[in-house]
Amino acid sequence: MPTYTFAVNGKTVTVDAPADMPLLWVLRDKLGVTGPKYGCGIDVCKACTSHLDGEAVNPCVVPVSEAAGREVTTIEGLAEGDTLHPVQEAWLEEDVAQCGYCQPGQIMAAVALLRKNADPTDAEIDAIQNVCRCGTYFRIREAIKRAAAKM
């Protein structure tokens, strides 16, 4: 079985896995990184949204071979120690989460958006496709705006 080396949340890891194994299962089942959630497996619910070299990706459809030599950041790698990322802070201040299952993905999507666009319009926020089945969208929108103001 091939071996892949890459960084997860700043730590170098090496895994044995078939080249086409989705990164989501490498993270969750081989590395015990459970922040990214399974919601669909086909890149439509976006619950697993994480970053690959700083760009938002959905590990459920990224083969592990694509991660080789690169930097994977999951929700667990967003805060610096106990200091939360401003987007996480904004999420707490707006009390966004209900069941919380989609929120790691929502936050990672918001961070990626704000990196590209420090002051997104409503239309740009609308482009985030992550499903929140509890229907917290309005609070997500308010939290993104709050985070943008902080950053």
Place this chain on the structure above:
Amino acid sequence: MGSPTKSAAEHDEGAVGRRRFLTFLVAAPTLTLATTNLAPDGLDAAAAEAGVPGLPQPADIMDLGDVLILAGTPTANLLVLEVTEDGEAHFELPRAEVGQGITTAVAMLVAEELDLPLSKVRVRLADARPELLMNQLTGGSNTIRSVYGPVRRTAAAARARLVAAAGRRWDLSPDRLVTRDGAVVAPDGRTASYGSLTGLAATLPLQGLTAKPKPESEHTLVGTPTSRIDARAMVTGAMRYTLDLDVAGAKPTMVRRPPTINGTVRSVNNETAVRAMPGVIDLAVVPTGVAVMAETFGQALDAKDALDVTWNDGTVDALSDADIRKRLRAAALPFVVPPLLTRHVDAEFDFAFVSHAPLETNSAIADVRDDQAEIWAGLKSAIVAKQTIAAAIGLPEDRVTVHVRQSGGSFGRRLFFDGALEAAQISKAMARPVKLMWSRIDDMRHGRARPATHHKIRATYALGQVLTYEHRVAAVETDLRHGLGEILTATAARLPVAGNLSFAQTVFLTTVKVPYDFGVVTELLNEVPLKMHTASWRSVYSANTRGAEEILVDELANRMGKDPVAFRRAFLKTDRQRRVLDKVAAAGNWGRTMPAGFAQGVGFHDEYKSCTACLVEIDARDPGKPRVVRAVIAADVGRPINPRGLEAQLLGGLTDAISTTLRAGLHIDRGLPLEGSYSQFHYARQKDSPTDVRIFIMPADGEPGGAGELGVPAAVGAIANAYARATGTRPRSFPINFDVDFTPFPR
């Protein structure tokens, strides 16, 4: 085999191994229990001015929540509260947290009664506790209603013991002591922390201690907007749901399911080949399909997809939407009032099946051994789950431990325990611990759904009054076998219904009522039993039944020449209801001029001692792609515990209504839903959500009402009414835009 592994859940809660002192089961004297107020709330004089007052409906006299409280009363005070040496209060909640925020609300109640900072209260979900009998069911918007008194009494008893312990230590009378910030304070300023007192408090005799919860006028935390106690874990990825637990040996497992609902395995044709696939550990045929265990879920998924299975027929193979709709129409009971005698409005409505589609699919961990078993799952009916699983795997109930995990949404789905039961069956078949996950496609197609319904409504009117109002609901049977039958049986003598009603009809009549004075009102349910996977969906019958009624109310107002808000104002039964309606009308600037293609709509709903109004503005310039752009909601829940959490529930109800009214439903085609993921089942996304939402919570005035499901029906009505006004159409079939705009996944 060795004994089951220790609960991983316990490790992350950090409570194991700590010495516990003040640990006791409190059984408060029965006389301190507040009798549920069964009087219909406020049929006040003002109500009589406008409409023809009808008799109270059953749900006015006793609603489903009252029934649940009544059934749970004998064990309502069997609550477990611990005060630890480090001064924390640990409370075990015999309910399921699925996102509704009850752990936060309950922590607030405990903190309030103990005068303890909220950060020092931990709430853990209790394992299934059969001794609680009918008091471990999370449903019917009933958690806060049912635990508000018992939790406060339990915490007040703990506080009294801590005060008594301090009195003993200082040789002072307890009535000279006060509590503040997690400590007992003496008149001379000496303080003793709860942690330092808990050992002594545990040894005090129970006799002679009286404890009464604080008067509500003294509440400083309860009733104030408070953030979720679990929010930080959620935003950092630390929150551990069932599938995130590391239970030793429990390996990823998935099930290959039949091409039609309830199909069964005839033969597995390539078992050897699949067993040889990378990572595959085991394979077993179970009642629901073929289970495959592998080293990773990716491999389990590949292996289950590679299976070649010959299937037996399912239970509804010949059925498609058109057949179901025909059966429902035939099942709707006839009206009593003939249409010829007076002026009337008739309308019929259809609602499609709707998946609960919680983001966390059905999932569970099971470790079934020869002589015992341990289960982990999100379970709203934990005791029934335990009993059913024990019977299915052939173990005595007391050999089955069922851990309730916080889970990723429910909306009614987790009233049932399909994943937990299946995981137990697989674990028994494989003789290994199992970590079971349903694929999204399976969760949507073989998971439970809200049943399709058909509605016929007739209202007659004359001289500015509504004289009669009849509503006939025909619904595919809603599975209520999660303990509700036992509860209704136990409370039968007290139920405000007569005759030989089915359980479903009783639930219908104790949840649905018309909030208006519409003269002679009859609402009847008739079910069509089809062997499909159904369950209550947020607000049970009310989303469709009351949603349709709110649409009819607009049409009736129009016929009678009245503005929709003015009409509702005139016919609502109580001033309390009118205040909520007035709030949204004023805050939402009802009646303001809208550009072409835009419109406002309003809806009202009253259930479980709470009421709410919703005003929305819709952009339906393209009727095929409408968007609710603005929403104003007001709610009176009697006594809000956490207004911030309550607003979250109402926001969720709004989004559910946007989804199910406009686009989200399931098409049944030859025995299986066509929809298999969120790209096909169109639950709202950010782009479908309003950019302006304002929610108003009315001030506390009474006991807490139910609120978890409250938000849906009023919003369904408001959205449909806004759509009708914006487009000049009369929506009759929901969701309104429901084309099959996708290529279904293979069966």
